[in-house]
Amino acid sequence: MRPEASERLIQDLARDVQPVIRVPRLRVVGGLVAMVGAAAVALTVLASEGLRENLGSLLRTTPGFTATLAGLVLGALGGVAAALGASIPGRAGVERGGLTLLAVAALLALVAGPLLLLWQASGASPPFARDLDCLRGAWLTGFAPAAVVAWFVVRAAPHRPGLALGLGIAGAVALGALVRATTCPFAGTRHLLLGHAMAPLLAAVVVAPILVWLRRRRGPRS
């Protein structure tokens, strides 16, 4: 290959250079996601007429429920952090930290929680339609924070946009699933797994590829 071509490329790039608007600091974006998420949580709780009545006793007496909720808390933090870190070159530490939290979250919400609930035989699950209601509720609550994360990911320069979008959506929907689990009256194993714990994973798998496709369409022509 010709090294002089690199010199010419540098000249071209310098000639093309235009002022750019820098991406906001990760701390600012994280704060924005937290604010929008808190507003979405408050609206959901208000719309559901408060938290479930037996929340305190469930947390004390049902380790599987507690593990699932803890997993969703860590999933929300880890997913959003990993997505933001993956979107900016040189922030691998933030990404790694987020991914670690996400791995622990998956272990708690998708493995430990359901196993403990099965072991404790914690009540029957409601009809399947209720699982879908909660899944939809988690997605709705997570929509606004997910939109903020997706805006940032699309605006930044992730090496793997699909992964960054998937992580961000999973994190935001984990927040939605968390608040939905604290307002929903059911606690059966299948319901907690399908209606709550899996909501972030399903959202990431369904929505991220669509966003990547849209991003490619508006990207450079190929």
Next chain:
Amino acid sequence: MEMGTKPGDEAREARWRGWMASAQEGDAQAYERLLRELLPVLRAFVARRLGDPTAAEDVVQTTLLSIHRARHTYRPERPFGPWWRAIARHAVIDAARARARRPREVSLEDFELPSRDELPGEREELSPDLARALAELPPRQREAVELLHVHGLSVAEAAHRAGVTPGALKVRAHRGYRALRLRLGKATR
């Protein structure tokens, strides 16, 4: 600043941060100075990781383009080194993966088509058959072939000129070569 850095590295880091911040405001001179100073360091970085000197220059150019496209993601309060190195590392990883996936497709030299000697610098010097075959190609394929073999640009530079990714340019050139070979084969029969 990272552990084990020399005082000269710190001064260079501060200089590059300043230039990058100016480049983000549209300062072409600062940007050119930055990229020129970065170039040998980037070459060494890529060559050390890629282990293939022939492919290294393409990866260097891809990295320069990526730096250009991602320049809005640099924050001047953060160190510049980890930022550009992350971009370069990703370019190296992509190149290594692409090579592992399709080891033969990426090499333009694999096509037994007109060499650079047969395709001299100016269009007027092409043989009539070749010029006609080139003119009959779809515009995108013709542009790719001309940029690479008539104008002698590297893949990354040609991709930049055409406004497409290096992978897309290679695909266009590949199709163009195939079409040229067919047309030239028919013409000589």
